[in-house]
Amino acid sequence: MFKYLAQMAMAAAMVAGLAAVPARADDMSDLLHDANTTVDNLKHDPAFATARSMLRNARAVYIVPKLVKGGFIFGAEGGDGVLLRRQGRSWSQPRFYSMGSASFGLQAGLQQAQLVFIINSDRALSGIEHGNFKLGAGAGVTVVNLSSGAEGAVTAHGGDIVVWTSGSGAYAGLTFNGTVIRPDKEMNARPAGGPQANRLRANLASAL
Numbered sequence: 001m002f003k004y005l006a007q008m009a010m011a012a013a014m015v016a017g018l019a020a021v022p023a024r025a026d027d028m029s030d031l032l033h034d035a036n037t038t039v040d041n042l043k044h045d046p047a048f049a050t051a052r053s054m055l056r057n058a059r060a061v062y063i064v065p066k067l068v069k070g071g072f073i074f075g076a077e078g079g080d081g082v083l084l085r086r087q088g089r090s091w092s093q094p095r096f097y098s099m100g101s102a103s104f105g106l107q108a109g110l111q112q113a114q115l116v117f118i119i120n121s122d123r124a125l126s127g128i129e130h131g132n133f134k135l136g137a138g139a140g141v142t143v144v145n146l147s148s149g150a151e152g153a154v155t156a157h158g159g160d161i162v163v164w165t166s167g168s169g170a171y172a173g174l175t176f177n178g179t180v181i182r183p184d185k186e187m188n189a190r191p192a193g194g195p196q197a198n199r200l201r202a203n204l205a206s207a208l
Contacts, residue, residue, distance in 0.1 A: 034065035
């Protein structure tokens with residue numbers, strides 16, 4: 001999991017494997033709460049009109065409320081996320097996945113962004129659900145950015161995955177080459193129901 005930047009900085013080989021710590025119930029609740037806030041932010045974004053039409057035909061969504069990027073010698077980025085399948089005009093119970101990547105270079109400072117992956121194809125969804133899925137060259141799927149702004153909203157059609165991001169600065173024109181998405185076995189071992197999960201599902205349903 002990516003609760004602390006120090007854990008990510010130590011994972012210079014994060015592309016090959018993402019470190020995890022035992023999940024707690026409050027971790028799950030916090031992640032679901034933050035995912036719900038991310039959906040609220042998407043719904044108030046100028047790009048949401050385009051996102052809404054995509055959500056109506058999407059296979060699933062993967063929400064990463066806090067993608068963290070930082071480090072001085074080793075740059076790293078990663079975050080915990082929630083995956084929900086679309087079921088008609090409703091959504092499935094959440095499943096939990098972590099994403100991360102590693103890079104080298106002088107990347108001073110710490111930045112954070114919210115992401116919503118609108119998953120449009122069965123091959124993209126299957127790749128993520130089967131674990132250890134790598135975005136970028138050779139992944140066999142196309143990833144298109146839906147920018148946080150109306151001017152970018154009209155260019156985001158045609159991707160297996162369309163990504164909305166709230167970030168700016170280093171996250172403008174965000175690319176995902178080398179990014180790995182893996183299931184969080186600790187969190188997925190627990191039932192994902194409860195008030196926070198129901199609020200998230202209802203919030204997404206209202207977006208259709």
